[in-house]
Amino acid sequence: MTLLSLSDLSVTLRNRPVFSGLSLEIAEREVVGLIGPNGAGKTSLMRAALGLIPAQGQSSLATLTPEQRAKAAAWMPQAREIAWPVKVEDLVALGRLPHGDRASAPVEAAIAKMGLGPLRKRRATNLSGGEQARALIARALSQETPLLMADEPTAGLDPAHQIATMEVFRDLAAEGRGVLLSLHDIGLAARHCTRLVMLAEGQLLADGSPEEVLTDALLARGFGITAYHAQTPDGPVFQPMGRAR
Template identity: 40%
Template sequence: MLEVQDLCVELGGASVLRGITATFRPGTVTAICGPNGAGKSTLLAALAGLLPAASGKVLLDGEALSAIPARQRARAIGYLPQAGEVAWNLSVEALATLGRLPHGDSDIQAVHAALEATGMAGFAQRPIATLSGGEKARALLARVLASGPRWILADEPLAALDLGHQLAMLRHLRSAAQGGVGVVLVLHDLPLAMNHADHVLVLDGGALHASGPPEVALSPDTIGQVWKTRARWLGEPGTRALSIS
């Protein structure tokens, strides 16, 4: 279990997360939603152990994340930052193989499985610099998958993907969750969160505004209060569309 308890994070002297308490469970997909600047990326980075808490706690299986050795943490948690850049012009396969660093091996089977899962097997030898934005996003996800983490924390992993690849990615993340992985995604697309998450956190101004199953956390009232938009859900659970006015 990954937990935050009364978590406060300060950046550049500003209070960016204020008293967040939430539990993330293995085997489930959690979406973190909220308007620009709400603190979503900050919460995800704190969950990955990349930002210190000003106060409060981040716990992995009951142990303070900050007390877990970096290599052990990197094996447990795969983190995909928003619009990640790659410093060197590696091949796709070499990039995915970097996911094996925390294990100290280059398990080619794990790397190839990750390339298959992201639809990047046919790009294995292509230099990263020659990829489109969506292909690069999938290659970066392959690096995370290749490490076989128990947790996948991904910041807007669908943003650069076309509709077909968005759904393929969500299906892959769902099957990882069915295999016991805890998946936490920052998502701007509320219908994707509504239809594909088990649990949704809504952040607003650095505070937790709502938390629960998607139909509860993304109620029209919450959408009105947080996104200042009149909205209603249409259709059946799993295929809902958002009508806004």
């Protein structure tokens, strides 16, 4: 089942073309990593897909009403400001607003998945940056939407919580949901995403499995880097090594 369909999508911001002619589909049971250099348009793509910024072309989510969209896709933006000193458990429960309830089971499941049990009674504004990120991911999880979209969800997390968070996303996909993430850590993307989409040069440069996208040629063209990659008994290892010559 297709959860997001983009057709010939183009975005121009401040009179500067960001990308053009982009077509993409996200299906259930996928963890799609959106990768690319700074300024390639990863955030703009997700915001345009949600109808949050002007765009040309078609997005299946942008055509929905706000109420319908809130039940179809959960969104975690890159900015993680928590304005009010609410308890962590109350912040997570805000994910239930589109459903008009405070059902406890999804909230408790989200708190457990993100390891927030010991923090649930603390004021969210008193948490560290990484803890706040985990609380906001939990809020998105409690929304229980078919599609979860997150912009740099692992930024600011320590390595253990980065891995745990990516494992949560893989579990969501295994349950039949879909996940679209923008990521700068290509090593995490290679290990945990079922599919990668590379944005560069104002276009969708590559779309496929991590093995198909993280080739020497595409890494040099899209990021200007060389990298070491290998298959191990514990899964793929990917490490940027230097700038491409």
